[in-house]
Amino acid sequence: MNQARVDLCLNTATTRRxxxxxxxxxxxxxxxxxxxxxxxxxxQAYGPAKxxxxxxxxxxxxxxxxxxxxxxxxxxxxxRRHIDDNRLAIEEAHAIGAKSxxxxxxxxxxGSSDLPSARQQVIDAIAEILPDAKQAGVKLSxxxxxxxxxxxxxxxxxxxxxxDICERLEPSKEGWLGVVVDAYHVWWDPNLEDSxxxxxxxxxxxxxxxxxxxxxxxxxxxxxxxxxxxxxxxWLADRVKASGFGGLPEVEIFSRYWWGQDPEYVVQTCxxxxxxxxxxxxxTDPV
Amino acid sequence: MNQARVDLCLNTATTRRxxxxxxxxxxxxxxxxxxxxxxxxxxQAYGPAKxxxxxxxxxxxxxxxxxxxxxxxxxxxxxRRHIDDNRLAIEEAHAIGAKSxxxxxxxxxxGSSDLPSARQQVIDAIAEILPDAKQAGVKLSxxxxxxxxxxxxxxxxxxxxxxDICERLEPSKEGWLGVVVDAYHVWWDPNLEDSxxxxxxxxxxxxxxxxxxxxxxxxxxxxxxxxxxxxxxxWLADRVKASGFGGLPEVEIFSRYWWGQDPEYVVQTCxxxxxxxxxxxxxTDPV
Numbered sequence: 001m002n003q004a005r006v007d008l009c010l011n012t013a014t015t016r017r018x019x020x021x022x023x024x025x026x027x028x029x030x031x032x033x034x035x036x037x038x039x040x041x042x043x044q045a046y047g048p049a050k051x052x053x054x055x056x057x058x059x060x061x062x063x064x065x066x067x068x069x070x071x072x073x074x075x076x077x078x079x080r081r082h083i084d085d086n087r088l089a090i091e092e093a094h095a096i097g098a099k100s101x102x103x104x105x106x107x108x109x110x111g112s113s114d115l116p117s118a119r120q121q122v123i124d125a126i127a128e129i130l131p132d133a134k135q136a137g138v139k140l141s142x143x144x145x146x147x148x149x150x151x152x153x154x155x156x157x158x159x160x161x162x163x164d165i166c167e168r169l170e171p172s173k174e175g176w177l178g179v180v181v182d183a184y185h186v187w188w189d190p191n192l193e194d195s196x197x198x199x200x201x202x203x204x205x206x207x208x209x210x211x212x213x214x215x216x217x218x219x220x221x222x223x224x225x226x227x228x229x230x231x232x233x234x235w236l237a238d239r240v241k242a243s244g245f246g247g248l249p250e251v252e253i254f255s256r257y258w259w260g261q262d263p264e265y266v267v268q269t270c271x272x273x274x275x276x277x278x279x280x281x282x283x284t285d286p287v
Numbered sequence: 288m289n290q291a292r293v294d295l296c297l298n299t300a301t302t303r304r305x306x307x308x309x310x311x312x313x314x315x316x317x318x319x320x321x322x323x324x325x326x327x328x329x330x331q332a333y334g335p336a337k338x339x340x341x342x343x344x345x346x347x348x349x350x351x352x353x354x355x356x357x358x359x360x361x362x363x364x365x366x367r368r369h370i371d372d373n374r375l376a377i378e379e380a381h382a383i384g385a386k387s388x389x390x391x392x393x394x395x396x397x398g399s400s401d402l403p404s405a406r407q408q409v410i411d412a413i414a415e416i417l418p419d420a421k422q423a424g425v426k427l428s429x430x431x432x433x434x435x436x437x438x439x440x441x442x443x444x445x446x447x448x449x450x451d452i453c454e455r456l457e458p459s460k461e462g463w464l465g466v467v468v469d470a471y472h473v474w475w476d477p478n479l480e481d482s483x484x485x486x487x488x489x490x491x492x493x494x495x496x497x498x499x500x501x502x503x504x505x506x507x508x509x510x511x512x513x514x515x516x517x518x519x520x521x522w523l524a525d526r527v528k529a530s531g532f533g534g535l536p537e538v539e540i541f542s543r544y545w546w547g548q549d550p551e552y553v554v555q556t557c558x559x560x561x562x563x564x565x566x567x568x569x570x571t572d573p574v
Contacts, residue, residue: 148433188437188444216506218506232402
């Protein structure tokens with residue numbers, strides 16, 4: 001990694017209304033961001049091979065590709081399509097040199113109230129694609145999502161629930177299957193400390209930072225910048241470090257407010273507002 | 288209870304934009320609703336004694352008074368005020384003959400990120416007011432709220448977390464301290480079934496029904512009517528019954544949509560859309 005770069009990864013969702021992939025790669029590089037986590041639609045717009053060259057030419061490594069998952073389906077045919085699509089996502093992640101494919105596992109299929117079945121489909125699907133991921137050298141990272149997204153985005157809501165799946169499908173805990181801990185999704189969980197004690201450093205693939213605004217106005221597009229909300233990020237950074245996490249923290253903010261700002265200002269704010277988190281971590285494995 | 292009445296309680300929040308307390312008491316009675324759960328500001332507007340007479344004259348028993356709680360505070364003085372206010376709420380609940388005072392325990396004090404302290408304040412406060420409640424013959428019912436309210440409304444988010452407090456402060460599990468299970472707040476929890484197996488019939492003070500709309504538009508005012516969303520209410524009713532719950536289910540819906548409808552139509556819809564829940568319960572202890 002370029003020595004001038006800061007130990008921070010930016011998820012392109014943070015600037016998605018202002019910059020496309022090429023602009024983000026250029027902007028993040030110029031401003032000293034250490035790594036990037038792009039989204040599949042951005043990779044597909046260029047084609048995975050060309051997108052991979054774009055990142056390599058800029059010397060900007062990809063951490064996670066967002067996102068695989070979306071497994072639960074109303075019928076077997078749709079479930080097969082979801083599996084196939086995730087295999088494609090693994091190939092895309094490989095093509096851009098991403099360390100992992102982030103899994104937002106999916107909510108209830110439309111018309112269904114059957115959470116146990118949806119959760120079983122998630123387990124079945126990950127069991128099926130895990131060998132492909134391993135063969136491609138791409139880790140699979142389950143990202144538990146806040147319970148306000150259980151219905152329509154992820155029936156995997158708790159870190160403990162994600163770890164149950166990891167332990168079941170990969171008892172060796174080698175870390176081909178692991179988790180992303182996103183502050184926004186897990187900060188409220190009274191069992192978070194226990195779950196962070198349980199995760200191994202191999203299983204802890206990512207640490208997303210942002211903030212929960214005290215009076216959140218929107219379920220989707222009102223995440224806060226670090227320091228603007230109520231998440232105890234120093235505490236969380238210490239716990240994540242104690243779990244052996246040695247990677248770059250990653251800023252991922254979905255916010256109408258920040259999408260309305262000058263993107264260079266957004267990136268600079270991310271760099272500045274992440275200092276107190278970066279200083280607490282011990283980054284031994286930046287990419 | 289009047290034989291013509293239906294085994295359903297209505298929380299006045301469901302019609303709060305259309306009806307004040309006297310109108311709700313009149314409307315619920317005329318339409319055959321079996322019980323009412325009013326809010327403190329409604330009781331205070333009449334004065335507790337007069338409000339109690341209003342309910343008794345209508346033959347409409349009060350289940351829960353909404354709401355005590357709001358315990359965490361920035362300093363000791365504010366904490367004392369919260370305790371005093373909850374003692375007043377216990378008196379109000381007693382005056383209207385309510386079976387219980389519902390506790391929405393409170394979120395983070397403004398400016399604080401210290402969830403563990405807020406949670407400890409909740410425990411300390413309940414420990415302090417529990418003898419008063421017992422003396423007044425009013426049960427205290429902790430209502431865990433959905434994690435999207437952890438910051439600003441309730442740092443008690445999981446049913447298991449509420450039960451931990453109950454067991455700690457009342458090891459006898461007599462039920463002066465217990466819980467309200469609100470479908471909207473707990474449906475998503477992968478550990479819900481385990482928690483419902485753990486709760487005793489004495490501890491299970493209330494069962495609130497409503498629904499989670501698949502694509503929820505607002506954090507506060509977009510709850511669904513039973514049947515319009517994705518909560519598996521038959522499953523939940525069966526689990527609640529298996530836990531020994533013998534009371535009336537209670538409809539509590541915060542919804543801009545339903546607040547915009549004719550209140551008699553809202554009440555009739557609640558009666559109709561709760562049949563499939565009421566039929567699954569075994570109501571041995573209606574009031």
